[in-house]
Amino acid sequence: MARPIKKGLEYFPFDVGFFSDKKVKILKSRYGADGIVIYQYLLCEIYKENGYFLIVDEDLEYIISDDLNMESNKVKQVLNFLLERSLFDSTLFQSDKVLTSAGIQKRYQEAVKTRASKKAIVVDNYWLLSKEETASYIKVTLFEDKSEINKHKSEINSNLSVEKTHKVKESKVKENKENKSSGYFSDKKLNELFEQYLIMREKKGKPVVGYQLKILIDRLNQVAVNTKEKIEVVSNAIAGDWNTFYPIKRNTKKNTFAAFEKREYDHDALEKQALLNNRKMFDDMKKGKTNEQI
Numbered sequence: 008m009a010r011p012i013k014k015g016l017e018y019f020p021f022d023v024g025f026f027s028d029k030k031v032k033i034l035k036s037r038y039g040a041d042g043i044v045i046y047q048y049l050l051c052e053i054y055k056e057n058g059y060f061l062i063v064d065e066d067l068e069y070i071i072s073d074d075l076n077m078e079s080n081k082v083k084q085v086l087n088f089l090l091e092r093s094l095f096d097s098t099l100f101q102s103d104k105v106l107t108s109a110g111i112q113k114r115y116q117e118a119v120k121t122r123a124s125k126k127a128i129v130v131d132n133y134w135l136l137s138k139e140e141t142a143s144y145i146k147v148t149l150f151e152d153k154s155e156i157n158k159h160k161s162e163i164n165s166n167l168s169v170e171k172t173h174k175v176k177e178s179k180v181k182e183n184k185e186n187k188s189s190g191y192f193s194d195k196k197l198n199e200l201f202e203q204y205l206i207m208r209e210k211k212g213k214p215v216v217g218y219q220l221k222i223l224i225d226r227l228n229q230v231a232v233n234t235k236e237k238i239e240v241v242s243n244a245i246a247g248d249w250n251t252f253y254p255i256k257r258n259t260k261k262n263t264f265a266a267f268e269k270r271e272y273d274h275d276a277l278e279k280q281a282l283l284n285n286r287k288m289f290d291d292m293k294k295g296k297t298n299e300q301i
Contacts, residue, residue, distance in 0.1 A: 016118050019054040030092045038085050041077055045085040046094065048075060053106060059115040060107035060133045063100070093213070098251045099133060102222040109135045116142045137216040149217055191224060194234045200241040201227075207245055223251070230254040 034042045053061040072079040090097040095106045112135055119128050123144035130147045138150050190198035208215050215223055230252050231237040240252050
């Protein structure tokens, strides 16, 4: 019986510039040494279990809390910080509860280089690196699926070429029109905004590649219920330079004074009445003083 293929690593490279990283410095400043320890604990779990990712369940926070003798609330706060600062990929975590990052996967493929010299490493899910960034000895099934789709399309186009010339031309014209109107979403404005968001991410050095694209679209569908809301969500993400999409915050507070009836006052009449009241008070005081003298 063949030995099962080991997924995880026995050790992983540790960058000597780890503590020089600005994000790590902020982590230490905010959460002290506990923050560093929790981050390193998670890295060890990622590299140990599957090599480049870790599926998070509801018990993980309590397990880490018990192992490190820390409060579970602190573990949760540190994890949120690591996601917000992109030390872990927040989009993949929100959609699939998976911890990983492009940096982790780059270190993983370097660590398995020797192992892969005997047999290529097959990667099934949650791969964030583009085809250009992926080493030749890493076989990503997601890339292969795309190749099969492209191959299938080529075969269809080849079959179409045997038809009559005028039919081929009509088909190509129709196909071009469909390609222009198609995209990620059926709504033209939403599709254009989404493409602008992808361009923004690419300029930031955080392009949306591979499995991330599907996750990002699923995330948008989760936080917005209709096209109008989706357009607003994507617009907010572009304006805020965000790495993912967030629900629209609505102001639900009601004006507590709105329930009171608005009143109109005759200020001249009120002022006149106040003067009469003061005069009467003054007269009463004089009468009181005269009675005391008598």
